[in-house]
Amino acid sequence: MTQDRVNVTIDGVPVAVPKGTSIIEAAKQAGVLVPHYCYHPSLPSPAVCRMCLVEVEKAPKLMPACVTTVAEGNVVHVNSPAAKEARESVLEFLLINHPLDCPICDQAGECELQDYVFQEGRANSRYGEFAKRYNPVEDFGPDVLYVANRCILCTRCVRFMEDVAGEPVLNVSERGDRAYIGIDPDHTLTHPWSGNVVDLCPVGSLISKDFLHKARAWDLDKTASVCPGCTQGCNIMIDTRDDVVVRLRPRANLDVNRHFICDEGRADYRWMNRGDRVEAPLRRDGSKLVPTDWEHAIARFAELAKSVRSVTILASGRASTEALGYLRKAFDGASVSAAVKVPTGSEAPLAGVPNLALRTERIPNLAGALLAGFGTDWDRTVAGAGASDLVVLLDVELDDAVAKLISAKTVIIATVDDDRAGGAALVLPTTTMAEENGTYVNRDGRVQRYFQAKAAPGMARPTWWIAAQLAEVGRGVAAPTTAAAAFAGLGKTIPALAGLSYSELGHTGRLVEVTAGAAR
């Protein structure tokens, strides 16, 4: 054992942790959860909630696990009678003024107070005859409501705004049992990352207006995904209820976004629930488009793509690396000019976390597109498209410039049904990132997986499947049948991704060399 590690025993489990680790983190490594409210791994610890008191042998009294660092030979008891009694008392104090409104509280089901009281709280109250403190609900900002009655004053929100966001607009007002979270009267929570206080709140005190009363926590299906908002590639959870996305929440990834996502990313899910989707492949028959099946649609696509000399591919930056890679590869023989559209917005950094910001380029897969051989010079590619033998549009908005290109030599791979697609030779339905498995490569070259969160509408298929089928029918290249096989096959044309597999990427992704490894 090296010098900078210490050996401790937590609830009978021996662990060796780096010097300076807090007991709560050491316990995590030992597989013991120390109940806590004010502690959060991405925030400084003030030790105000007194929930994480644990018994350390030879210490005179109980120690707060979140700020006590481990020492060599410490023997810690998290579940000893003394520690349990302390927690029970803390919970009793918290419940003196906490309303019993779990049935109408949005946090019910994912509330830490509910969980811990259920686990080790008192069965009944000794304060039954006293009236509870009452404060009205306050509006804290565009998406945040503060329900003062439910607050347990852990101050996570105060510390987030002060130490992480760098905009100290929240504080603890008043004292003693009258204390509540106050907001600067001249400010609201308009910081572009302030929505995180809702996730940080361990109880239902800070709640999202957008999610208010929408669903119960236990109704939600949670799927690991990657935010499609910008090149940062924050890890998110897509929460769906009955195949409808109801909210996005951050998913911890200490190398990318720690525990946070920006408000713009959080609110950007409505397009995943659009009802006006293309549901069947459409083939030109005379002057109109008629529904067909995939076999005929792919055959027609292969016919159009046969012996073309020049192809223009215009793609959305939300397309997966697989989609872009296979689409580019399907036209290997021809001269291909390909571009993704890169919408931009203002950058909004989160001060307290290095290398975390809402980025200027508002597409998730810019690096992946560059790896796959796509350019970013959208206007010039659109202008030059008229001269090419075939134009393929992948999930792009049909604005005036693009709509002008649509002709009998155009194949549109689309998610959304659009009247302007009427002139195309083929319209093929594809899935959005919420409906398929795939990968994005973020600006640091981190290849990250996202998982299928909801069912694809109608006959829609992932774009990589369409492109691979085209290559199989047109040129006899065997097509992969799963997203995992598709990703593994990407390594053949994109050297940077060679040797990677879905299982290797896991839930936190892998860094690859972005600049050197571009295709061909």
Next chain:
Amino acid sequence: MAIGVKVMKRPEGETSYVRAALRGMRLTFKHMFQPKVTMQYPEERTTADARGPYAIAPRWRGTHRMMADEQGRSKCVACGLCPQICPANCIKLVPGEDEHGNRYPLIYEIDEFRCVFCGYCQEVCPEEAIHVGVHFENAEYGRDRFVYDLERLTSQTHPVSTLWDPADPKGE
């Protein structure tokens, strides 16, 4: 046929039907002079609070009733516990917010055809809003009428089940 069948000879008194018929008639006529126990339904009816031989048990679990507050609004706060606990998956609930910012059910429907009348919804309800009723007369002219919406559940007037014996709530 070469199967030998042994025919038993019995005395006339044993084989005659007259004795058995008389015995049966004795039972029939005996009942004519005893008190009548058959309820003349539907001319004669009972209610849950009625006492006597025809009373329905107070813990009977029949079609639901939603309790209302003093203003006549349902007491339901759309917490979602009853659709969660329901083993038959017969409760449809969509929560919403009223003009005072209170949570309430936008849609609350119970499919009484799917319901197995277990009474879990009443047991789990934190607001004592949904109840199973002491009621059994549910005939309708169409199947669609068996999906009870919130208005119908609230306007039911039959008594509600006590689910457990108040004198012995734990069933001991």
